[in-house]
Amino acid sequence: MLDQDLHIHTTFSTGDSAVVPQQTIAFIAAVKHARITGISDHFDYITDKKFEIYRAEVTKHALILGTEVDGANWVDEALNYPFEYYVYHCYNTDRDYEGAEKLLASGKPLVIAHPQALDTNLNKLHRDCYIEINNRYVWRFNWYNYYKPFANSFRFVLSSDAHQPNWLSHCIAEYAAKELGVQNTIIFPE
Numbered sequence: 001m002l003d004q005d006l007h008i009h010t011t012f013s014t015g016d017s018a019v020v021p022q023q024t025i026a027f028i029a030a031v032k033h034a035r036i037t038g039i040s041d042h043f044d045y046i047t048d049k050k051f052e053i054y055r056a057e058v059t060k061h062a063l064i065l066g067t068e069v070d071g072a073n074w075v076d077e078a079l080n081y082p083f084e085y086y087v088y089h090c091y092n093t094d095r096d097y098e099g100a101e102k103l104l105a106s107g108k109p110l111v112i113a114h115p116q117a118l119d120t121n122l123n124k125l126h127r128d129c130y131i132e133i134n135n136r137y138v139w140r141f142n143w144y145n146y147y148k149p150f151a152n153s154f155r156f157v158l159s160s161d162a163h164q165p166n167w168l169s170h171c172i173a174e175y176a177a178k179e180l181g182v183q184n185t186i187i188f189p190e
Helices: 025-031 049-060 072-078 094-105 143-150 171-180
Strands: 002-005 034-042 064-069 085-088 110-112 130-134 155-159
Touching (some): 025 034, 025 049, 072 094, 085 094, 130 143, 130 171, 143 171, 155 171
Parallel strands (some): 002 034, 034 064
16 A cells, blocks of 8 residues: 555546546445545536535545646646645746746645646755656656756655556655665655
């Protein structure tokens, strides 16, 4: 069992073609693959009336309520909802770094999602951000050279970025963390 997994998508991410119909919140709760489990569906799919249904389903299963915010265009609106944490796509633009600062100012945990896949310049991020190493993307890039200079500068979070039940794992992320000499930071202690 994993200690924590906070980057998980479900069928609420309706426009994401990688999500399969079996990837429901109820199924993830039943699998119990992590001691601490958060659901972070794409914010742009859970706004307005859908949010209350999403929140009710996440809380009914005693999971942590998060969302994945796709860049600066969605930050102000996302701040109007009572999420417990944010997973953020920080593209390499000044506006996106400003968006990260806004989310961080909320006082809620901010996880910078798969930064090497988005060309995020970690030098431009506040050190209170959590940097994600996830199973889905870490192996696709030269992760060692990307993350190693920051191994002592940030706290890291391992995630599955699961869109399908068979993705509920950290094995590759754990390998990368071990090679980098970083620990998985537990954001929400049990």
